[in-house]
Amino acid sequence: MGPDSSVRPLSDCMRERNTSYYQSSSTSIYSDFLTYAQSPQGQLTRAQAHEFHARAREHPKPRHEVLEAGVGEGAFALGFLQELQRLDKAQGTDIHSRVHYTLCDFSKPMLDKAKTRLEKEGFAHQIDTREWDASDADSLPLFGADFIRCNELFSDLPADAYMRKGEQLLQARFDDKMGLHPAPADWAELDDFERKLLFALPESYVLPFNRLARDSLFALVQNLHPHGKLDVFDYGFYRADDFSIPSEIWNQTLVREFNTQWTVDLNFLYLSAALSSEGHFARVEGQEDYVNHWLAENAGAKPHPSSGLDYDSPTPADMQEDDFFYHLEVKKHG
Ligand SMILES: C[S@@+](CC[C@H](N)C(=O)[O-])C[C@H]1O[C@@H](n2cnc3c(N)ncnc32)[C@H](O)[C@@H]1O
Numbered sequence: 001m002g003p004d005s006s007v008r009p010l011s012d013c014m015r016e017r018n019t020s021y022y023q024s025s026s027t028s029i030y031s032d033f034l035t036y037a038q039s040p041q042g043q044l045t046r047a048q049a050h051e052f053h054a055r056a057r058e059h060p061k062p063r064h065e066v067l068e069a070g071v072g073e074g075a076f077a078l079g080f081l082q083e084l085q086r087l088d089k090a091q092g093t094d095i096h097s098r099v100h101y102t103l104c105d106f107s108k109p110m111l112d113k114a115k116t117r118l119e120k121e122g123f124a125h126q127i128d129t130r131e132w133d134a135s136d137a138d139s140l141p142l143f144g145a146d147f148i149r150c151n152e153l154f155s156d157l158p159a160d161a162y163m164r165k166g167e168q169l170l171q172a173r174f175d176d177k178m179g180l181h182p183a184p185a186d187w188a189e190l191d192d193f194e195r196k197l198l199f200a201l202p203e204s205y206v207l208p209f210n211r212l213a214r215d216s217l218f219a220l221v222q223n224l225h226p227h228g229k230l231d232v233f234d235y236g237f238y239r240a241d242d243f244s245i246p247s248e249i250w251n252q253t254l255v256r257e258f259n260t261q262w263t264v265d266l267n268f269l270y271l272s273a274a275l276s277s278e279g280h281f282a283r284v285e286g287q288e289d290y291v292n293h294w295l296a297e298n299a300g301a302k303p304h305p306s307s308g309l310d311y312d313s314p315t316p317a318d319m320q321e322d323d324f325f326y327h328l329e330v331k332k333h334g
């Protein structure tokens with residue numbers, strides 16, 4: 001019997017599902033999942049505004065270019081621009097008025113929704129939209145940016161996944177119901193770093209190699225102006241502690257489905273090492289640590305208890321979400 005054609009590499013499953021999910025005009029993403037971008041308190045996007053404001057004060061420019069990739073319905077942009085206005089008012093500055101904000105996504109319906117939302121809130125004069133498929137790094141048009149921000153984009157890009165059993169390499173293949181079917185693979189499919197990572201980490205754990213996310217990050221970072229930076233927020237793994245989950249549970253929860261769309265953990269070890277190997281500055285920290293750092297003065301403000309998105313006093317049910325969310329900060333070499 002030949003190989004089962006309904007069992008495919010993870011990247012094939014993700015590409016097919018995610019393209020049709022996000023590009024459909026009937027998709028309503030926030031009925032299917034929550035992200036930190038649209039939590040009612042907007043802590044993550046407000047923390048970003050605080051950081052940006054502080055940086056813009058340090059390196060003032062007539063025009064600050066901000067680019068967001070993977071924009072959803074515009075909440076991450078909206079909270080950021082509104083918080084900049086608030087900070088300007090409180091500090092007597094005019095940074096918000098010098099921001100030009102580009103919304104970038106491969107989904108026209110998402111871009112349209114985000115644009116409409118921002119226009120309604122009075123930001124039409126300072127936004128632009130650009131269609132770009134982040135899984136095709138080479139198609140990124142050249143631009144210059146001072147601040148690039150991405151929340152939960154890269155975990156949606158097609159990725160391949162492998163596991164090691166002793167000396168044997170297995171590729172993680174999936175059926176349509178997300179059943180895992182490890183299949184023998186050739187070590188030559190991997191580069192040196194990928195091979196090393198599989199031997200450095202415990203065996204029997206399926207590891208995603210987010211190659212398209214890596215290439216996309218390489219392309220984005222090339223567009224940073226001097227003093228510019230790129231921030232990625234997403235769920236995934238980085239710390240040794242993340243591997244305290246038994247491999248069977250890890251392997252079952254690495255890929256998740258939200259109304260036909262598949263998302264995979266981001267391998268922050270892989271991405272940060274890849275960026276560093278190209279000479280870029282790359283640093284990973286817990287997302288919660290980032291928010292607490294930049295919103296320290298707001299520590300007393302408690303989020304709405306029903307949001308399910310809570311950095312301050314998580315209930316056991318929230319803990320897991322916070323634990324596996326990371327922030328990758330990237331600055332261009334030179
Ligand atoms: C999980 S949503 C996150 C939206 C928003 N950043 C948030 O946090 O609420 C993923 C976003 O990335 C976009 N996206 C997914 N795959 C993409 C790709 N290959 N290229 C560009 N955008 C993509 C989707 O259209 C969607 O807007």
